Each structure stands twice: as structure tokens, then as C-alpha cells.
Amino acid sequence: MxxxxxxxxxxxxxxxxxxxxxxLARRQSDLELRAELESLARRPRFQSFPWLWGPALHVRDRVLFRPLILSWLVPVNVTASGKLFDPWKSEYAAALETWLSDADRADDVAxxxxxxxWKLQGLGKLQEAVWREDVTRRFRGAKxxxxRHLELSKVEQPLLRLDEATALELDAVDPEAARPFIRQHLPFTQNTWSPSKKPLPMWGTYRERLxxxxxxxxxxxxxxxxxxxxxxxxxxxxxxESVKAPDALVRALGEHHPEFAxxxxxxxxxxLVEKRGRDVVPYVLENLRSVFPRWAGRTxxxxxxxxxxxxxxxxxCRVRGWEDVWAAALRTSSTExxxxxxxxxxxxxxxxxxxVARRRLLQVAGAGAEWxxxxxGFARVLPLKDATAVAMYERFPELMRGPFxxxxxxxxxxxxxxLVARALEQRDEELLDFIASRAATQFVPEHGADKRQKEWTRVLDALAEHYEKLPKEGGVFARRAANALGAVPAFSIWDFDRLLMRNRLTRLFFQRSDDFYLADPLAVRDLLEAPQIHVQALAFRLLGRDSPRARALAMLNLDLLQATLLRxxxxxxxxxxxxALANAALHDVEAARMLxxxxxxxxxLPDKRYPKEALVELLAKVLTRWPELRGPSETPRVFSASTKEALS
Known part of the structure; x- marks a missing residue:
């Protein structure tokens, strides 16, 4: 069992x-012990025993073992029976306190x-109060x-917050040294997703001093x-009421705008708009991201x-004719x-x-917010429904191909x-290639009765049939497929093997069209320059094929291929x-000379995962093919017996 x-x-x-x-008990050198512990660190649970190995390593050689300690010291502690415990309240507390004191005296900040x-973590709700006392005591004691900067660096705990009393004490000792620390540890009165039920008091006394x-x-x-x-x-x-000048009002409103929406x-x-009109528009436009859709509940x-x-x-905004504010608010803050x-x-x-309709449509198009x-990076772009997209395409096709x-x-x-059906009817290559670039990255939902599954099957079948019917002669298919693949966003494919199984269009682009791509040099170069790594890998595979065409194209694209050695x-x-590099270097001496x-x-390169054995093989093949390019250390030397020995 x-x-x-x-x-x-x-x-x-x-x-x-x-x-x-x-x-730890075995008699061995410090270097041997470090090597053994580094080997143990690759096994499960090593991080759970810093209370056991940490003090011992510190006593033996705190400098030699410091990288190991910093890499694996995590405040998650278990006993040999697998139970959680706090070693700072156990028989190991004395050794840990000694270790802490030694690090303090040595000014080993990290x-x-x-x-x-680690020690504060065991204090529960009291840790913030204890931390504040330690901060004040250490800051006052520094001469x-x-x-003072050193002491603040030692007690830096990103998740702990100050109160006004502590901030005032620090400010009284050294305002300049305390200033960044206080700013870093201001309390959070609320956040966007979970507003505080009880707002924190404003630090009036501290602000008056400032x-x-x-x-x-x-x-x-x-x-x-x-x-x-x-x-x-x-x-x-x-x-x-108090600030009359528009510029001064906008500046003052910006100073008052809360940090959290x-x-x-x-x-x-x-x-504000009702009271001051256009005077406040710059402030409103700058802070529209503070207005965003809210959770509507399960119903x-x-x-x-x-x-x-x-x-x-x-x-x-609509009544007053403020199209700029209306469009920005709609694009940034509204629901889909x-x-x-x-x-x-x-x-x-x-x-x-x-x-007028065209102008307003142009104003609402685009990303509403970015993070x-x-x-x-993330951008919020509000999608249209299929019916709305079709209506826009029929009336403003150039907008659908462009900003929308x-x-x-x-x-x-x-x-x-x-929309795909309309674009196919119109033979709209530009829009179809864009839609295909997104469709080729999508998994078809697995539930057969799901509406989205039926829609996706219909779309992928229609797009695949469209591209399959394109003429292969003259590079028509290769150009269109490369256009679509070149528009696939970076990092948009996560499970490539599963995607190939579930998406017919992806199989067409990535598996069934190699010969057609090789027929068009521009298409291959577009694949190499694509932002999506799987598309680039397709180009590498094409240029690495054992064919005269692949070798010729590899030499033509050597400027892009050489970067793969270091990226x-x-x-x-x-x-x-x-x-692909071998195809270029083994069939052209100038390409080999450059590579x-x-x-x-x-x-x-320090990358331990780099396949340098494969690089050695590639280098050996190139030097064997072009011996005139060998360096002094790469030229074979054959040592024979002396003439006298050979005659005897």
C-alpha cells in the first residue's frame, strides 16, 4: 500500500x-561538509531544519557557509517527526540567540x-509592537x-508597519535618516479589494512637523x-472653493488623490465636474483608473x-459635449x-x-489601462460581442482592421x-490573418455540449479550410501563414504539445506546411523575427533540414541565427x-568564419544548462569541414619517434 x-x-x-x-558529526573538512550539505539541500525538507544546521555552520566558519545559509534559511521549521514548532522557544533557543548576536556584532545585515x-515570526500578533520598540531603541542608540542607516537596514521587515508615535520618535532623532524608512513602512489604511472597516487616524502631528x-x-x-x-x-x-486658479487646483487635487483607488x-x-467644469478635467483624466468595475455578487x-x-x-460628459472625458471614462472604467x-x-x-460616429469610435478604441x-505587463482591452463586431465591420471595415x-x-x-464568416466572404486577408494569429493559440473547450466549444470548432475549421485552399505556388500560402504567425503575441502559448492536439489550425501552421515555408525566403525570415518563441523554433527546424533549400536560406539568415548562440x-x-547554424557554417566558409x-x-557563458556538449560537436564539425579556420590550440599535433629511434 x-x-x-x-x-x-x-x-x-x-x-x-x-x-x-x-x-555534522562526521569528521571532515569544511569544504567537504559544505559539498555534502549542498547535496542534501537538493532533497526535500532541508529548508525545514535551519535550527539544526544553521548554528553549527555559523560556529564552524560563518564566511565559508554564508552563501549556503542565505540560500536555504527559511523560517519553516519541523521536528524529526514532521511537526511544526518554534525553535526560538525550545532547547535550541540559546544557540539561535548566540547566532543572532554574532551576526549583529559583525554587522552582517543579510x-x-x-x-x-525568523524570531519575530514566532511572536504572532505581538511582533509588530516588539519590532517598533527594537527600531526605536536601535535608532536612538546609534551615534x-x-x-543609524545600518541599524535600520538590519531591522528592515517589509511587511511590518509603523505607527505615528514610532515615526515621531525616529523623526526627532534624525529626520533625514528616518525619512525613507518611515515612508517605506507607512500603514495601509485600505486597499482596492478589501477596504478597511475602520480608517486609520491621520498622522497630524508628524505632517505638521514636515x-x-x-x-x-x-x-x-x-x-x-x-x-x-x-x-x-x-x-x-x-x-x-479655496483654490481659484485652474492650474493650482489641478495640482492640489493631485496632491490629495489617495494612493489606493x-x-x-x-x-x-x-x-468636481459639476462645481468647476473643465477646470478639473486634467485631474479627472489622469485618475480615471481609480474608477473600475466592481463585483456584482453571485446573482x-x-x-x-x-x-x-x-x-x-x-x-x-455626453450632455456637456466632453468627448475626450467620455471616451476615456468608457474605455478605462466601464464594464464590457x-x-x-x-x-x-x-x-x-x-x-x-x-x-461624428467615426470620430467617437476612434476615441474609444484601444487599451483602457496598463499595469x-x-x-x-498587462493591458485592459474591452472586447466586443460578435454581433457588434459584425455591425461595425459592415459599416466601418477599416476601423475593424485597424484600431478595433x-x-x-x-x-x-x-x-x-x-465576424470570421463575414471576413471570409469578403476575403479580407488582413483581418483574417490577425484573427488566425489569435485563434492558433486557443484550446478548444473540452465539453462537447458547451456553446463555446461549438463556436471554436466552427471558427477553427473555417480558418483551416481557408488557409488550406490558398495556392501553394508563388508563396501565397507561405506569406499568409507567416503573416498570421508573425502576429502571435509573445508568451501566448503555454502548453504547445497539447495545443497541437486540440487545435486544427495550429497543426496546419506548425506541422503540415514546412515545404511551403521553405519556398518563400521572406516568409522564413518573418518566422525568425516573430515575437513568439514557438514560431521562431519552427523557423529553426525549417532551416536545420537536410536540403539544399534549407542550407541556402540558413546562410541568408545568418545575421539572425548567430544570436541564438548567446540568447x-x-x-x-x-x-x-x-x-540551422550547422547548415549555414558547413556549406559556406565565410559563414563559418563569422560564426x-x-x-x-x-x-x-555561466549557464550550467547550456548544452555545451552539442556546441563542442558543432564546433568540431565546422573545424573539420574548414581546417584552415582552426586556431593554434585547435590544430591536431601528431608526435612521432625521433629519426634515430625510427632507424634503430
Whole structure:
């Protein structure tokens, strides 16, 4: 009988504790011990025993073992029986306290911060109060500004918050040193998804100090973080009376705008517009992202509804003729239903006044909001319904091909079967290629009775049949397919093998058309320059084929292929790229001459997963094919017996 997950966890904990104790007890050098522990760290549960190996390693050599400690010190602790416990309240507390004190005396910020946070974690609800006391005591005890910065670095705990009393004490000792720390640890009075039931008090005394010494930036930062919605509303309405100049009013409103989106933002915007008119429009436009759809409850069909007072804001802008504010609010803050309804009305209004309808449609097209993180970004684009998309396509086909095509990007929400049918009737290559670029990344829903499954099957069959019927001669199919694949967004394919099984159009593009792509050099280059890595991998596979055509195209695209030596790639993709590079380098000496220095440089890459054995093979093939390109260390030397020995 197989063991349960609980039994497995207890067994792994028991085995790991025994292995660690054995390693620590064995007589061996520190380097040997580190190597053994690094090997153990690759097994489950090593991170659960820092209370066992941490103090011992610190005593042996805190410098040698420091990287290992920082990599694996995680405050998740279990006993040999697999039960959670707090080692700071056990027989191991003395050793841990000694370790903490030594790190403090040595000013080892990274180790001390981890140990200190680990210790605080066991205090539960008291940890924030204890942390504040420690911050104040250490900051007061430091004699210089540099020492104060050091102490604050040691006790830095990103999730813990200050109160005003602690902030005032820090500010009284050294305002300049305390300023960034206080800003970093301001409390959160609310957030977008779970507003606080009881608003926090405004730090009035601290803000008065800041204003008195001219630090308005810090003062308004504190205000924007701590202000409650009611206080914010009162303050901004008072500004409409006290500040007469429009520029000064917009600047003051921006200083008062809360850090987290207030739920009553649309209400306040309506009141501001009614009171000051166009004077507040720059402020409203800048902060429309504070108004967003809200959860409508389980009884709602669509799950969300418009923010309170957003319909009033839209109507107010419509009545006053403020198309800029109306369009921005609709695109940024409305629900999909509201956006689709307004677009449908504009399309119908084209019968009465086409230039006005076209202008307003252009104003509402595009992304409403963006969220950008390091290496990752999101954009909110409101989709149209199939019927609305068809109506727009029939009246404004150029808008559907242009700014509105992002609003009909097929996905899990819709397949747009009627729009695809109209585009096929019109033989609209541009729109069809765009729709195909999105459809080729979609999984067909598995439930046969599902409406979306039927729609997706219909769309994929129609698109696949359309591309299959394209002439293969003259590169017509290759050009169209490459156009579609070149528009596939980066990171839009996650399970490629499953996608191939479930999507007929994907199979056509990626598996059944290799010979047709090779017939068109421009199509192959488009595939190489595509943002989606699976499309690039298709090009690598094509250029790595054993055929004269593939070799000729590989040499033509050497400028793009050479980058694959140094760029990050998965192992399977890199092997395909190596095959394409081999096709170029083994059949043209100048191509080999250009690639060889880059191949040699690649060996210096620190990536342990890089298939350097395959690179050695590629380099050997090139040097064997072109021996004149060998360097001194790459030329074989054959040592023979001396002449005298040979004659004897």
C-alpha cells in the first residue's frame, strides 16, 4: 500500500534530520561538509531544519557557509517527526540567540535580517509592537547617521508597519535618516479589494512637523496613504472653493488623490465636474483608473457592474459635449457590457451623422489601462460581442482592421464565428490573418455540449479550410501563414504539445506546411523575427533540414541565427538552432568564419544548462569541414619517434 502524503512528509523529515546530524558529526573538512550539505539541500525538507544546521555552520566558519545559509534559511521549521514548532522557544533557543548576536556584532545585515524576521515570526500578533520598540531603541542608540542607516537596514521587515508615535520618535532623532524608512513602512489604511472597516487616524502631528520644515513631498505621501474616503471627499470639495486658479487646483487635487483607488471616486469626480467644469478635467483624466468595475455578487450574470456614479459621469460628459472625458471614462472604467452597448449605439448613429460616429469610435478604441511590472505587463482591452463586431465591420471595415481589431482578439471569452464568416466572404486577408494569429493559440473547450466549444470548432475549421485552399505556388500560402504567425503575441502559448492536439489550425501552421515555408525566403525570415518563441523554433527546424533549400536560406539568415548562440533558449529549441547554424557554417566558409568567434565566446557563458556538449560537436564539425579556420590550440599535433629511434 502506498504511503499518504502525511506519511511521506514525516518520513522525509525523519530521514533529513538523520542525514544532517550525520553530516555534522562526521569528521571532515569544511569544504567537504559544505559539498555534502549542498547535496542534501537538493532533497526535500532541508529548508525545514535551519535550527539544526544553521548554528553549527555559523560556529564552524560563518564566511565559508554564508552563501549556503542565505540560500536555504527559511523560517519553516519541523521536528524529526514532521511537526511544526518554534525553535526560538525550545532547547535550541540559546544557540539561535548566540547566532543572532554574532551576526549583529559583525554587522552582517543579510544574515541578521533573516534571523531577526525568523524570531519575530514566532511572536504572532505581538511582533509588530516588539519590532517598533527594537527600531526605536536601535535608532536612538546609534551615534552617527551612517550607524543609524545600518541599524535600520538590519531591522528592515517589509511587511511590518509603523505607527505615528514610532515615526515621531525616529523623526526627532534624525529626520533625514528616518525619512525613507518611515515612508517605506507607512500603514495601509485600505486597499482596492478589501477596504478597511475602520480608517486609520491621520498622522497630524508628524505632517505638521514636515510642513514646518518644508518637506511637503513626505507630508503629502503620508496623506495619500492614510486618508479615508470621507476625509478625501471633504478636502477636495473644499479645494474647489479655496483654490481659484485652474492650474493650482489641478495640482492640489493631485496632491490629495489617495494612493489606493477609492470606491467613491466616480461620485467625487461628478461633484468636481459639476462645481468647476473643465477646470478639473486634467485631474479627472489622469485618475480615471481609480474608477473600475466592481463585483456584482453571485446573482449577477456577468459578475461585475459599473462603479457607482460612472453612468452619471458618462451622461454628464455626453450632455456637456466632453468627448475626450467620455471616451476615456468608457474605455478605462466601464464594464464590457457598457462598452459594447455604447459602441453599438455609435455604429447605429452612423446613419445619422457618420463623421461624428467615426470620430467617437476612434476615441474609444484601444487599451483602457496598463499595469507594468519588471519583465511583465498587462493591458485592459474591452472586447466586443460578435454581433457588434459584425455591425461595425459592415459599416466601418477599416476601423475593424485597424484600431478595433484588438477588441475582437478571440480568446476564452469569444470566438467571433459570425465576424470570421463575414471576413471570409469578403476575403479580407488582413483581418483574417490577425484573427488566425489569435485563434492558433486557443484550446478548444473540452465539453462537447458547451456553446463555446461549438463556436471554436466552427471558427477553427473555417480558418483551416481557408488557409488550406490558398495556392501553394508563388508563396501565397507561405506569406499568409507567416503573416498570421508573425502576429502571435509573445508568451501566448503555454502548453504547445497539447495545443497541437486540440487545435486544427495550429497543426496546419506548425506541422503540415514546412515545404511551403521553405519556398518563400521572406516568409522564413518573418518566422525568425516573430515575437513568439514557438514560431521562431519552427523557423529553426525549417532551416536545420537536410536540403539544399534549407542550407541556402540558413546562410541568408545568418545575421539572425548567430544570436541564438548567446540568447536564452530552452534546450530543445537551442538544438534546433544549432542544426540551422550547422547548415549555414558547413556549406559556406565565410559563414563559418563569422560564426566561429561567437562559438568560442559561448563557452564562457555561466549557464550550467547550456548544452555545451552539442556546441563542442558543432564546433568540431565546422573545424573539420574548414581546417584552415582552426586556431593554434585547435590544430591536431601528431608526435612521432625521433629519426634515430625510427632507424634503430
Amino acid at each position: 502506498s504511503e499518504s502524503w502525511e506519511q511521506r512528509a514525516r518520513r522525509e523529515a525523519r530521514e533529513m534530520e538523520a542525514a544532517i546530524r550525520s553530516a 544574515v541578521f535580517r533573516k534571523l531577526y524576521g 552617527t547617521r551612517g550607524a 510642513f514646518a520644515r518644508g518637506d511637503t513631498d513626505q507630508a503629502w505621501t503620508v496623506y495619500r496613504r492614510l486618508v479615508s474616503e470621507e476625509m478625501w471627499r471633504r478636502d477636495v470639495m473644499a479645494l474647489t 477609492p470606491t467613491m471616486a466616480a461620485h467625487v469626480f461628478v461633484e 449577477s450574470i456577468h459578475g461585475v457592474k459599473n462603479a457607482k456614479a460612472l453612468p452619471e459621469l458618462l451622461e454628464l 457590457e457598457t462598452f459594447d452597448t455604447e459602441v453599438r449605439k455609435l455604429v447605429k448613429d452612423a446613419d445619422r451623422d457618420e463623421p 507594468n511590472l519588471p519583465g511583465l 481589431r484588438m477588441h475582437v482578439a478571440s480568446g476564452w471569452h469569444a470566438a467571433y464565428p459570425e 536564452p533558449l530552452h534546450r530543445r529549441t537551442r538544438h534546433a538552432a544549432f542544426a 566561429l568567434p561567437r562559438m568560442r565566446d559561448t563557452f564562457a
